[in-house]
Amino acid sequence: DILKKLKQDLRKESNKKTAEGHLRFFKTGKGQYGEGDIFLGIRMPDCRKIAKKYNTLNFKVVCKLLRSKFHEERMVALLILINRFKKSDKKIKKEIYDIYLANIDRVNNWDLVDVSADKIAGAYLEDKDRSVLYKLAKSDNLWEKRISIISTHYFIRLNQFEDTLKIALILINDRHDLIHKAVGWMLREVGNRNRDEEEKFLKKHYKKMPRTALRYSIEKFPKDIRQWYLKKS
Secondary structure, eight states: HHHHHHHHHHHTTOOOOHHHHHHTTTTTTTTTTTTTTOOOOOOOOHHHHHHHHHTTOOHHHHHHHHOBBBHHHHHHHHHHHHHHHHHHHHHHHHHHHHHHHHHHHGGSHHHHHHHHHHIIHHHHHGOOHHHHHHHTTTTSSSSHHHHHHHHHHHHTTTTTHHHHHHHHHTTTOOOOOHHHHHHHHHHHHHHHHHHHHHHHHHHHHHHGGOHHHHHTTTTTOOHHHHHHHHOOO
């Protein structure tokens, strides 16, 4: 069947050494954020190539792929959903968004989140109620929290900053480094579009921001202004 063929194509691209490297890079050891994840050892360009080849895959089959224990199979499933979302009508877009939320527990590492959150959740919520993102931001789950803030990247590109800033505030005291990085990154993206908006937020909150989040957020500032924030924080 077609799923079997896709998996065979993926395995042709797999590399044992790459897989071993991914186990370390994506922190799969005991107690680490990617604990227990399994890799085939496939590079991202090859995942994209296979997703493109199987772009018309039935959504039921895509869901099966998204439930896979193999990281790259989940990535290919997400890439297929992203490709389809871009070209679909409202009805199919809703179906893709619903699949995404129903399988959110399988979007369970930062690369899976970062490739998909803004392109599916953010894009779908462009003209809709965004309260689901606030619910995710208050979750106990690391990846749901990261999805909440990364989804807003779509709004930032539309020069809509309110949700990013509000969700950044919810996550500002989170204990996980991957949330600090995501918050800092999205604040920096706001600043790339509107420096005043970012600085308004920073001037209120930079003293209680984790150092990593602050560093990420001011990365593009002139050196003297960066130093001012870092000395004062």
